[in-house]
Amino acid sequence: MSGPARVTHASTRAAVLDLIRAAGMISRVGLVNATGLTGGTISTVVRGLIDEGLVAETGHAESTGGKRRVMLQLNHFARYAVGVHLDEARITYVLTNLGGAVVARISRAGCGAAESSAVIARMAREVDALIDSVGVERDRVLGLGLVSARPAEHHEFGQALERATGLPVVLDNDATAAAIGEHWSGGVGATSTFAALYLGTGVGAGVLLGGTTYRGPSGHAGEIGHACLDLDGPECWCGARGCLEALAGPAAVVAQARADRSLSRAAGLAGGRTRAAAPVAADFAAISRAARRGNARALALLERSARYLAVGARTLANVLDLEVLVLTGPSFAIAGSVYLPVLRAELDSAFIARDAHRLSVRLSPSAASASAIGAAAIVLQSELVPRQKGLRLPDDLAAEEPPVFQQLAR
Amino acid sequence: MSGPARVTHASTRAAVLDLIRAAGMISRVGLVNATGLTGGTISTVVRGLIDEGLVAETGHAESTGGKRRVMLQLNHFARYAVGVHLDEARITYVLTNLGGAVVARISRAGCGAAESSAVIARMAREVDALIDSVGVERDRVLGLGLVSARPAEHHEFGQALERATGLPVVLDNDATAAAIGEHWSGGVGATSTFAALYLGTGVGAGVLLGGTTYRGPSGHAGEIGHACLDLDGPECWCGARGCLEALAGPAAVVAQARADRSLSRAAGLAGGRTRAAAPVAADFAAISRAARRGNARALALLERSARYLAVGARTLANVLDLEVLVLTGPSFAIAGSVYLPVLRAELDSAFIARDAHRLSVRLSPSAASASAIGAAAIVLQSELVPRQKGLRLPDDLAAEEPPVFQQLAR
DNA sequence: CTTTCTTTGTTTAGTAACTGAAGAATCCTC
DNA sequence: GAGGATTCTTCAGTTACTAAACAAAGAAAG
Structure with missing residues (x-):
């Protein structure tokens, strides 16, 4: 009297906890529908989570004709x-x-x-x-x-x-x-495919595919900062030419602004003074302030950067088939309002899968401290949500299997 | 007398079968080491596969000091x-x-x-x-x-x-x-992260991350053909400007060649004749033949295309943190020898994670019929390898949970 | 040839994590 | 307050594993 035990990709406890977190509030029946597990299983798993203090029953939903659902929520101050x-x-x-x-x-x-x-x-x-x-x-x-x-x-x-x-x-x-921060605090769906475009002094991206973090074999996944946007562009520290970061990263914007005598003076950039290695972040903020004050040259520099970033984001979205793109990091915290409309316009008109699904572009509500x-x-x-305890599939399989083959007569 | 049952990300039977396929030949002990399962489990799973006729014992390895390993192979002609x-x-x-x-x-x-x-x-x-x-x-x-x-x-x-x-x-x-074809026929490792760069008349890529196909929420993942490589580039049918496909896809190469009177004549392109919509594939092949015969203009066109494709591949490899890139599709079958060295050179010198791991670039041995x-x-x-039977995590979770919340006094 | 050791593969009993189905609890309607 | 609807719990049964003992096959040493 039983079907085959369902094989779950993460432990059931973790999956249920994650669903409760993602949904904000959900009933046991909701969990049954969302997981495909039976009521009995959900009952015991939820009891365990309540015993640990991680989850609490926080009220009732309205009746749909019978007993009202008991709503569950993460006990936010448990850990x-x-x-x-x-x-x-x-x-x-x-x-x-x-x-x-x-x-x-x-x-x-x-x-x-x-x-x-x-x-x-x-x-x-x-x-x-x-x-x-x-x-x-x-x-x-x-x-x-x-x-x-x-x-x-x-x-x-x-x-x-x-x-x-x-x-x-x-x-x-x-x-x-x-x-991961954006995912955990619930702005994006539990299983959505999204990237956090991170603008610090460089340009990078963090990637979640279908709700699962994708880091790549060496943790370099999402390296959009070295996408080439111009074969004859400026040289980048990475050895290539025309990288997004070299063309439009905050460090590049600051360098361009420092080279502009009049803008340097108007924005009060450190580049004009004696300290050569003035912090990029401070000058980027100064440029952004100047743009907000109406300085056309500062605004033009930021908009140029935004146009490059927009086509870089388009490439990222095309390759990963993104559903959501969140702009985050200190530089977007400062200048996000300039970048956001440019990126939105580019992706609305040129994202290749735009007929198949929406790509929502938004600014992180906590861009400044997103990484922390x-x-x-x-x-x-x-x-x-303990790490996937799945099969170990070692890369050195070939090295591990040295015995020389010897055909058997049969 | 037991630890917790190990949670596998695909059914064990499928995982074992996939390992046998990927390894070509492997013993039960090899499977134990590769999967992390115990000998007993492997024993019964393998027996099942042998009973189904999918796997056969094909010989013995040399002894390493004890009983010789019985080698297992896929029974290639079973299905x-x-x-x-x-x-x-x-x-x-x-x-x-x-x-x-x-x-x-x-x-x-x-x-x-x-x-x-x-x-x-x-x-x-x-x-x-x-x-x-x-x-x-x-x-x-x-x-x-x-x-x-x-x-x-x-x-x-x-x-x-x-x-x-x-x-x-x-x-x-x-x-x-x-x-998937490259993966299945075993050229790349079982769990490697790789892309098949597909050159037909357009430019695309298929993606496997850690051995698992990544299609994206709408099946558009790997769309590198519309990566922007030049903000002021030619307009593309997709609506954007400077797309890789518009700059360097076979259709673009053919269009460029047709515009060159002397090359058109030398290569015998259809563009010079009355039929306006001559098949791109035939003309691309003609250009490639001309290049092999030593026509400098044909070669220059192909090398220009290769340089664009190389930086596009670099972006793809950076974003996905690739370990292997396979060139495939009809156009690579024809002109792969021109493209391969250009792509190799670019990725050897500019792949961002090159210090962390190798990125191997190779030509598919069956590029012409790779898709079939x-x-x-x-x-x-x-x-x-039945589809992952994991938890169903419906996107419409919010829609599914309509009951109005009602705070409980406690 | 016999003994001893190593390695490979199988069998067996035990367990965690499920399922299905029955039952208890709660709420609505008439 | 009876009856139906819905939610949640309990419980026996199944599956897929593990650990550990065992059997089989060969190597090495005397």
């Missing part, structure tokens, strides 16, 4: 996570609850070339201060997400931080983190 | 599949065995604007002829894969063909099919 974003010159810390909402936030100047052990100690102190500032019990903090542009370089750093804080540390790319929030979301996800 | 590629002007039929090897192949001129029912009847006849030509029993043919550039338009056609042939019909995109072979491979895959 917390710390997210840390190591930017070029700043460290941003956030403490979020289970729903991905920020409950505490601090931001400090980066530590340049300081001794690693001193930096670790300082960061551990700042994380402690973050947690203590809102009186959250330590054992409710699931872990710490540490994200940066080049996470691979922070491997040992992450392990040291794990020892210093006593929290499990996970590393990731800042653009991927931003995408995402870092925390990665912790929530990795702790609550 | 067959038909693949049909509807191209602009040709229909290509192949019959492949379980290993994806072609056992029969026919190619016919397309049927233009003929009555649909007549076309169905003709195709059913030709499929029958294909199967009968090698004396394969009908019940060993798993199904028919029908691929084209715009599969969505062939839905009803597919159903009619299903009735006419008595074979289950699956539809897909020709570029995706080509990628892939169409058959899709059947093999869909019949033998």
